[in-house]
Amino acid sequence: MRGYGIFYYIAEALRGLRANSLVNLLAVGTISMAMLIVGFFLILFFNIRATVNTLSDKLIVSAYLKEGLTPHEKDFLQSRLRTEPGVKKADFVSKDEALARFKKELQGQESLIQNLGENPLPDSFELVIDRRYAESGRLEALVKKISSAPGVEDVSYGRKGAEVVATLYRLLTYGGTALALLLGISVVFIISNSVRLALYSRGQEIELMQWIGATRGFIQGPFLIEGAILSMTGSALAVGVLAAIFYSLPPDIVLFLSRSNSLDFLPPQVVAYMIGGGGMLGLAGGLISVNKFME
């Protein structure tokens, strides 16, 4: 079959979109609302994922030592800890070093510890744990073993924080997926509605085209592209609004929200997927209506 190619269909689609501009404008608005919510969750998702990754990268266990250990005892303990499976490094952190670090972390608020007098922090070993080893519950066993070693007062590791973030991440993944699915379905419905209106307003023309030998594809093409254009426009608008909001946030808020990590906007590929995926949803919505109409 000889055809006109994509440009004919796009031109026809644009003509159709102009004919029902108010309905289509409303559809674009509604779709961009839905996409705005999806985009917001995507931003949360990617940033929390980044946090989870950095947290589990730095899998460090601190073993705090009892007061008054001799250097010999410390050496012995260090060499013992080093031989534990899963421990990659065991660095000694003296109480002075620990205080210096603490002061650095409190930057600007040193006055809090100015009246501390004696340094309350203990000596410690900082153990870097192999991430692969730490998986599947072996971390807990290792921590238990270390805490029962002679000379070790207490053991702390970032389990709590990591777990909270990981839970949040999981929740966000499932919740976000469910939400995106729901919003995706609603986008399909919005589009199928707009396309159906377009089909009805041109019913006479469609019937005639069937009589004079138009293939189904020739009739459908413009309507499908109409759907795709509508939802891609909606998605692009949503990304634009999201970016505008994101970049106009005061940096303090961004820092507060993100603590150590910087808060990032959606990566370009994700933006492309959002707009492309929006197009696919539009196409699906168009297909539903066109197929129903042609029956």
Place this chain on the structure above:
Amino acid sequence: MLHAPLLLVPRFFAMIQLYRVTKYYEGVPALLEVSFTVEKGEFVFVTGPSGAGKTTLLKIIFCAEHADEGQIVLQGINTFRLKPSSIPYLRRNMGFVFQDYKLLPNKTVFENIAIALKVVGAPYGDIERRAVQVLKKVGMRDKRHLTPPKLSGGEQQRVAVARALVNEPQVLLADEPTGNLDPKSAQEVFRLFRDVNMKGTTVLVATHDRETVRKMRRRIISMEGGRIVDDGSGLHDAQLTFLAADDAEEQTGGSGGEA
């Protein structure tokens, strides 16, 4: 023009062949064992009272309806073996003229012709030339920028004929093409049909127009109650009787339009 598989049709196939075609609408027979053959280049009238099955017959030939029984062979192609996706290509080889013209009211005459060319994928550069050419043939070239509501019924039907002819189909089908026209306009439309028939197009017209049927002296297939009651080139007794009866019916105001 590219007519998919139809290009390969050998010459010796008849244009339209029906064999014992039967069609029911909700149990009521609209066509009963209808059989006939139309050869290439023929001009055939299908006549009969309302409800005789003329429209159903044309729709079946045009693949707009499926027959319940029997065989329909169009230029050697059995329509029962046709996939739905092939029907558009078959239709490109058949022009169809409707009683109500079916022109798009908010497009100009030219655009109404152009759409038929676009549908078959005619090159953009050819559309203007071919549309104007066919409009000239039906005497509507000068009114090509008007929209159908600004035209008379006869003019609208001429545009519709132009649209049916623009892709140079092998067959022209017309269902009561003059049903809404005054006698003068009707005459013009039939003159157009005769002209295209002279140039080799097969024409099949369903009509009530006794006057023209009488004058033109072509083959007449007479139908009644879904059956062919007569099929011949001259005017036989049976047909004359039918025509007389129909005349009488009209005088008493009993003649209705085809459903």
